[in-house]
Amino acid sequence: MLLRHTTTEIKERKALTVNPAKTCQPIGAMYASLGIHGCLPHSHGSQGCYAYHRSALTRHYKEPVLAATSAFTEGASVFGGQANLLQAIDNMFTVYNPDVIAVHTTCLSETIGDDIPQIVNKARAEGKVPEGKYVIHTNTPSYVGSHVDGFANMTRSMVDYFSESTGHKEKTINLIPGYVEPCDMEEIRRIAGELGIRTIMFPDTSKVLNGPMTGKYRMYPEGGVTTDALKKTGDSMGTVAMGALASGPAARALDAKCKVPCEIIDLPIGLHATDMLIDTLRQVAGVNVPESLTFERGQMVDIISDMHQYFYGKRVGLVGDPDQVLALTKFLVSLDMCPAYIITGTPAGKKYEKALREVTKDVPGEVKIKVPGDMLLFHQWIKQEPVDLLIGNTYVKYIARDEDIPFIRHGFPILDRVGHSYFPTVGYRGGMRLLEKILDALLDRKDRDSTDIEFELVM
Amino acid sequence: MTSIPILREREGQIYQKGREPFKMSCGKHSLAGSVSQRACVFCGSRVVLYPIADALHLIHGPIGCAAYTWDIRGALSSGPTLHRYSFSTDLREKDVIFGGEKKLYSALCQLIDAHQPKAAFVYSTCIVGIIGDDVEAVCKKVAKEKGIPVLPVHSEGFKGTKKDGYQAACDALFKLVGEGPTEAVSPCSINILGEFNIGGEAWMIRDYYKRMGVEVVSVMTGDGRVDDVRRSHGAALNVVQCSGAMTFLAEMMKERFGTPYIRVSYFGLEDQSKALYDVAAHFSDHPEIMAKTREIVREEISAVYPELQRIKPDLEGKRAAIYVGGAFKAFSLIKALRYLGMDVVLAGSQTGNEADYEMLRDMCDDGTVILDDANPLELSKYIIEKKADLFIGGVKERPIAFKMGIGFCDHNHERKIPLAGYEGMLNFAREVHATVTSPVWKFAPKAVIS
Numbered sequence A: 001m002l003l004r005h006t007t008t009e010i011k012e013r014k015a016l017t018v019n020p021a022k023t024c025q026p027i028g029a030m031y032a033s034l035g036i037h038g039c040l041p042h043s044h045g046s047q048g049c050y051a052y053h054r055s056a057l058t059r060h061y062k063e064p065v066l067a068a069t070s071a072f073t074e075g076a077s078v079f080g081g082q083a084n085l086l087q088a089i090d091n092m093f094t095v096y097n098p099d100v101i102a103v104h105t106t107c108l109s110e111t112i113g114d115d116i117p118q119i120v121n122k123a124r125a126e127g128k129v130p131e132g133k134y135v136i137h138t139n140t141p142s143y144v145g146s147h148v149d150g151f152a153n154m155t156r157s158m159v160d161y162f163s164e165s166t167g168h169k170e171k172t173i174n175l176i177p178g179y180v181e182p183c184d185m186e187e188i189r190r191i192a193g194e195l196g197i198r199t200i201m202f203p204d205t206s207k208v209l210n211g212p213m214t215g216k217y218r219m220y221p222e223g224g225v226t227t228d229a230l231k232k233t234g235d236s237m238g239t240v241a242m243g244a245l246a247s248g249p250a251a252r253a254l255d256a257k258c259k260v261p262c263e264i265i266d267l268p269i270g271l272h273a274t275d276m277l278i279d280t281l282r283q284v285a286g287v288n289v290p291e292s293l294t295f296e297r298g299q300m301v302d303i304i305s306d307m308h309q310y311f312y313g314k315r316v317g318l319v320g321d322p323d324q325v326l327a328l329t330k331f332l333v334s335l336d337m338c339p340a341y342i343i344t345g346t347p348a349g350k351k352y353e354k355a356l357r358e359v360t361k362d363v364p365g366e367v368k369i370k371v372p373g374d375m376l377l378f379h380q381w382i383k384q385e386p387v388d389l390l391i392g393n394t395y396v397k398y399i400a401r402d403e404d405i406p407f408i409r410h411g412f413p414i415l416d417r418v419g420h421s422y423f424p425t426v427g428y429r430g431g432m433r434l435l436e437k438i439l440d441a442l443l444d445r446k447d448r449d450s451t452d453i454e455f456e457l458v459m
Numbered sequence B: 001m002t003s004i005p006i007l008r009e010r011e012g013q014i015y016q017k018g019r020e021p022f023k024m025s026c027g028k029h030s031l032a033g034s035v036s037q038r039a040c041v042f043c044g045s046r047v048v049l050y051p052i053a054d055a056l057h058l059i060h061g062p063i064g065c066a067a068y069t070w071d072i073r074g075a076l077s078s079g080p081t082l083h084r085y086s087f088s089t090d091l092r093e094k095d096v097i098f099g100g101e102k103k104l105y106s107a108l109c110q111l112i113d114a115h116q117p118k119a120a121f122v123y124s125t126c127i128v129g130i131i132g133d134d135v136e137a138v139c140k141k142v143a144k145e146k147g148i149p150v151l152p153v154h155s156e157g158f159k160g161t162k163k164d165g166y167q168a169a170c171d172a173l174f175k176l177v178g179e180g181p182t183e184a185v186s187p188c189s190i191n192i193l194g195e196f197n198i199g200g201e202a203w204m205i206r207d208y209y210k211r212m213g214v215e216v217v218s219v220m221t222g223d224g225r226v227d228d229v230r231r232s233h234g235a236a237l238n239v240v241q242c243s244g245a246m247t248f249l250a251e252m253m254k255e256r257f258g259t260p261y262i263r264v265s266y267f268g269l270e271d272q273s274k275a276l277y278d279v280a281a282h283f284s285d286h287p288e289i290m291a292k293t294r295e296i297v298r299e300e301i302s303a304v305y306p307e308l309q310r311i312k313p314d315l316e317g318k319r320a321a322i323y324v325g326g327a328f329k330a331f332s333l334i335k336a337l338r339y340l341g342m343d344v345v346l347a348g349s350q351t352g353n354e355a356d357y358e359m360l361r362d363m364c365d366d367g368t369v370i371l372d373d374a375n376p377l378e379l380s381k382y383i384i385e386k387k388a389d390l391f392i393g394g395v396k397e398r399p400i401a402f403k404m405g406i407g408f409c410d411h412n413h414e415r416k417i418p419l420a421g422y423e424g425m426l427n428f429a430r431e432v433h434a435t436v437t438s439p440v441w442k443f444a445p446k447a448v449i450s
Ligand code: SF4
Pocket: A046, A047, A048, A049, A050, A052, A107, B040, B041, B042, B043, B061, B065, B124, B125, B126, B127, B155, B156, B157, B158
């Protein structure tokens, strides 16, 4: 009983978050920045935040995560961080030689109100930015939104800084994959490739945060979208953005800036959402769906039909980032499962909550939803009435253990397992993996709990 | 191998023994634009106070600071587990504009009512310092209303380094010291300071002293309890783990209560034995304690000795690189690695001072690189140049070592097993052995930089 202080009785809490189901903006911005090739993320603030952000990403991806800091002192906190940032830009280009420096702010620099574009212009005027190199920025005050907003903001800044339209449309499609794992980004690209579509994906952390062991330490690994590709996004014939919260702002900005029409769809988690992705790509690019994808789809449907009896009516508790949670909820409902408790820590808004309600309107029994909520409330709900399965990040493991409920790790962060950065959960193949995980969890439990009489070889 | 440029401003923080006259310029703030591996004031206070399991730890600030420090250190508790929750005022934009005092007040009241903690620690993070909340006043008010100590921890990140966070934590703790009854405390009694019970280390060390016949009044702060801290001034001696984190408290207790202190390390056979002997020597009026201590040391060493001897030949002549937080940890590590027959080719720390580095210089062999506040590029450069087989560091260093195809041992946050004490030395030797001799390194080419 690790969470023995959790009470069953629920009291309204306004001023207090206990066991958060979110974290702060800069880490999302840092993650997005790492999806640009040759980019060094830079945290404009004091060094503590950035040390935490790097550690958290390192723990989740088990990869070196580089970023630099403005290393604010008390002086900078009073007089502003201009001198620090100017020196930082100079030092970074001299020593670490990145193609791009992606600056994000912390609470501190936000509150004292540093004007980053002005400082960057000054750096450029003073010759601190070498020819052909870039400094981009985004504002990420942590007292607004969550890590998801940080990701969305940095992704939008890629558009603001790089996208250009030459007036000549190319036959490429932009893909904005959302706040997903590096392997998910790769899988989305593969699917588009199967459809025969030329794509530009941004951000793209595949091969950056799931790289191979080569005996080499590379400051800038192979992957990531290049600045050239980013510029060309303005000439693409369309944009498909996945996950309204994480990818919507960039997609809309690109439409406004370069007149690239966008489709904003769910993260392609589960059968229906993957169908949506493929159908959207098909329409935007004017292509036909190849047999290979139809085959994968058939395999996924086959698994569901083989095992549908085990999904039926199972109550699930779900915590995570809003785009993920929405897609997962739809998927669970389509499996005849009952998402009973749904929490996201990110303040995702009324419209989002309404969407969740809409998806779960036919789920039998009461569906409890809290946006934004925290894991204490989630635990309290479970104490009042348990569920059959939990899905969420590593922190959910305390609840799973205390309440003895099967648990699948999904989302950010996952600190105690591997696999999430290598094996996708998007697309049909990712869906099959999710099905396998759900079934493993439920059936292992059934095996464990059944009496000698009920214990069966074939399930 | 390509050469790596070193920032000119950093040249004074890198030293190769035997090459040039030694003058480490340390204690400097990290350079803007550096990829420093250092953390902040808040981080320092959080790690020191974190293991007090029956206290409330409320982080006043935006969500990140609380989220990132939620149960990241496995400081075990034998009883309550309130410290494993993450409580945050989760400041929003509106609070930043209008101030967060009301929110803090209401959060504190709700939490104290719900959990009945023995005391509450309120950590101020950067932004609280900037918006100027009067945390002190709110704490005072709540303390009065709820009848428990509510202690502000002034840990605004930008106000210094992790070390300043240790000081802030000690300041907060010191407010508890002297508040409890001491009649029942034995004349042969100690406090253990700077031990955080990672993987149950405090339990082992506590047990050694108990077996010597010395009463342990409190461990600060491993498996900590508020009431123990309150009566800790009754102890005859403070035994401070060399990490440096709690020397401040020992100093304050010496000044106010006259409690003497000694510094020890629990890492490695040699230092651990010294830690016991030094305490025994302090109680020389009770010779039975020294006799008992000799017996314990003999017993404990003979229990681990045979296996250590079996491990040693495999490690003979292997090269280790050390990059840790406090310099004192490096001293013990060097001794322990030498005991295992290994050479230390790089020794660095995030927060060492001049005296620390002089000590390091004296301990190290010629050619050893000594580093202050290093970055990953420098670390990897010297790992290659010095052909290290093992890296000892923290979270951010782990994947760097692995990418370069050498072994790694965590001596910081992420350790799961106790490395202190006699058993701990054996654990350490096993871990080093497992990682350095892992067959996986045969599958990867050795490190080069590109
Ligand atoms: S530097 Fe400040 S804001 Fe950042 S983690 Fe430390 S206390 Fe929090």
